[in-house]
Amino acid sequence: ETGVTQTPRHLVMGMTNKKSLKCEQHLGHNAMYWYKQSAKKPLELMFVYNFKEQTENNSVPSRFSPECPNSSHLFLHLHTLQPEDSALYLCASSQTNPGSYYEQYFGPGTRLTVT
Amino acid sequence: QKEVEQNSGPLSVPEGAIASLNCTYSDRVSQSFFWYRQYSGKSPELIMSIYSNGDKEDGRFTAQLNKASQYVSLLIRDSQPSDSATYLCAVLQYAGGTSYGKLTFGQGTILTVHP
Numbered sequence: 001e002t003g004v005t006q007t008p009r010h011l012v013m014g015m016t017n018k019k020s021l022k023c024e025q026h027l028g029h030n031a032m033y034w035y036k037q038s039a040k041k042p043l044e045l046m047f048v049y050n051f052k053e054q055t056e057n058n059s060v061p062s063r064f065s066p067e068c069p070n071s072s073h074l075f076l077h078l079h080t081l082q083p084e085d086s087a088l089y090l091c092a093s094s095q096t097n098p099g100s101y102y103e104q105y106f107g108p109g110t111r112l113t114v115t
Numbered sequence: 116q117k118e119v120e121q122n123s124g125p126l127s128v129p130e131g132a133i134a135s136l137n138c139t140y141s142d143r144v145s146q147s148f149f150w151y152r153q154y155s156g157k158s159p160e161l162i163m164s165i166y167s168n169g170d171k172e173d174g175r176f177t178a179q180l181n182k183a184s185q186y187v188s189l190l191i192r193d194s195q196p197s198d199s200a201t202y203l204c205a206v207l208q209y210a211g212g213t214s215y216g217k218l219t220f221g222q223g224t225i226l227t228v229h230p
Contacts, residue, residue, distance in 0.1 A: 033218075042119075043159070043203070043220040056217070090158055101166065102147060102207050104218055106158040 002026055004107035006091050012113045013081065021076040021110050023091030031096045032074040033104065034066060037088040049074060050096055081114045088112075118142060119206050121221035128228055134191040136224050138204030141185065147207040148180055148187045153223065154200045163189060194228040201225050 004025045013019050025032060034046040048056035049068040063085075065077040074091055088111055092104040119140050128134045136150075147166050151159035165171045165178040165187065177190040187206075191198055204221040 040222075042222045045217065045219075088158075101164060102218070103149065103161055103164055104205075105161060106151075109158045 004091055004093055004105055006107035006110055008110060009108060010111045010113075012115060013078070014115055015081060015083070017081075018077070018079040020078065021089055021091075021112075023074040023076075023107055025072055025074075025091075025093035025105075025107075027093055027095075027105060029093040029095050029105075030071050031094050032068060032071070033092040033094075034074065034076050035090040035092065035106075037090060037109075038086075043090070047076075078112075081112075083114050086112055086114045118219045119204055119221040121202075121204050121224045123222055123224060125225040125227050128194050128226070130194060130196060130228055130230050132194050132228075134194045134198065134226055134228070136189040136191075136202050136204075136226065138187045138189075138206075138221055139185055140187070140204075140206045140219075142206070142208055143182075143185065145182075145185075145206045145208050148178070149205040149207070149218075150176075150178060150189045151203040151205060151220075152200045153203060159203055191226075194226075196228050196230055199226060199228050 007022045031050045033048050036044045045058050046060045047066040052068050063080050067075040088109045090109045091107040094102050094104040121138050150163040152162050153159045163178040165180045171178045175192045179188045201223040203223045205218050207218050
């Protein structure tokens with residue numbers, strides 16, 4: 001595997017379900033990100049983990065719960081979602097050491113539909 | 116006022132022409148600037164990064180940055196139908212030390228290259 005991978009690629013869930021999205025990066029980066037992309041809206045940053053520590057929670061509802069066990073893996077746990085949470089969820093990673101350029105590389109995304 | 120602003124388009128150019136995509140940003144401390152290409156149903160792909168005033172060329176792509184005017188642009192020479200996509204401008208504010216630096220995206224410009 002190369003780059004940033006995400007599973008599953010597609011997910012349909014009911015409002016009472018619990019599911020998890022998984023992201024793995026093979027780039028040796030130290031920061032990982034969750035973004036939400038809805039139709040007609042700019043990419044929205046949700047969470048940031050830098051060296052496994054959460055450094056940003058962009059006012060995301062508690063029904064979204066991130067987990068970062070190490071610098072290569074990132075999860076997004078989902079529970080009691082709403083239909084408006086249907087979107088493309090993107091994971092990204094970057095290097096953030098001094099002197100790096102903070103270029104973020106994205107995974108293929110998970111297309112989530114909440115019914 | 117939007118932090119990163121792009122014309123949503125669509126921008127339509129004939130094959131072989133130069134496509135010009137523009138982006139303005141509001142935060143003067145922004146330090147790094149990126150262009151991503153996103154095909155329909157796919158995730159964003161980093162195509163250009165620029166950090167200092169002036170032009171940066173990579174193949175058919177040229178990024179231009181003017182920090183005094185808070186303006187960044189992307190030129191695509193000899194446009195091809197395969198360049199048809201949404202182009203996202205992203206602006207990074209360096210937060211110092213080992214922190215991640217927040218990346219803010221514009222809403223994207225839809226480019227169509229017609230044969």
